Amino acid sequence: MDIPTRWTSIVQRHPTPLIEIAGMLGTQLVTFWLPAGLFTVCDLLAWPSLQRYKIQPANKQPSRVSIIRDAFFGSLLNQLLSTTLHALQLLLVHVVLHRPDLGYRVAPTLPSQPEFITEFALCMLAREIIYYYCHRLLHHPLFYARFHRQHHRFRAPVALATLYAHPVEHILTNMLPIAWPARLLDVHIVTLWAFVGAVGLKAALAHSGYRLWETPDGWKPEVHDLHHELMTVNYGLIGLLDRVHGTRATEKPKRG
Secondary structure, rough: OHHHHHHHHHHHHHHHHHHHHHHHHHHHHHHHHHHHHHHHHHHHHHHHHHHOOOOOOOHHHOOHHHHHHHHHHHHHHHHHHHHHHHHHHHHHHHHOOOOOOHHHHHEEEOHHHHHHHHHHHHHHHHHHHHHEEEEHHHHHHHHHHHHHHOOHHHOOOHHHHHOOOOHHHHHHHHHHHHHHHHHHHHHHHHHHHHHHHHHHHHHHOOOOOOOOOOOOOOOOHHHHHHHHHHHOOOOOOOOOHHHOOOOOOOOOOOOO
């Protein structure tokens, strides 16, 4: 059975809410929690052969206790918050209102390649805009201490600290920039999963604290690591609005 036929069979045999939430959880598990877990194992082992790839020196790295107690459980609680809100939204749309059309589009056919690429690109662009301005707003003195300081407790970030944030920040910067574009554009659920997967993987890599590789557009983990260290640069994720607003940096400013 080919993939399109298998997908059609899944849609016809299973309730839409089950497909939606199971696919979302599976995507987050594979693209965020699995790579974040692997990076965490490397952090906890702290082998010299691995530590030489860390961006910031050993004396700035968080303790093993902080990684497990704060980063893991803080991120887990926000994952539970996301899943709970998603489940409540499904309950409202499918059970209370009986308006499945208000949910994500779970069509029996897969999106065409042009449709997938267009929806994916628009979602990424919209997310960058929403995320950049929400994130920069959280750095304003009126909001930083109350909402954003928690995330910046990890001045040397680790992958599991990606979701370590105040619930208000989690909703503003991790949930809404993904949910709003997908809702407004009425994207196919498979496109949404790919979008969530790409965002989750890139976030885990950005917070890993390890020197890995540089993509053709100039992105590398050091870019977001600099945001945690300096807190005045790299508010966005793909660098577009940082370039527009002059907040893009790929290395520390030289002293002197």
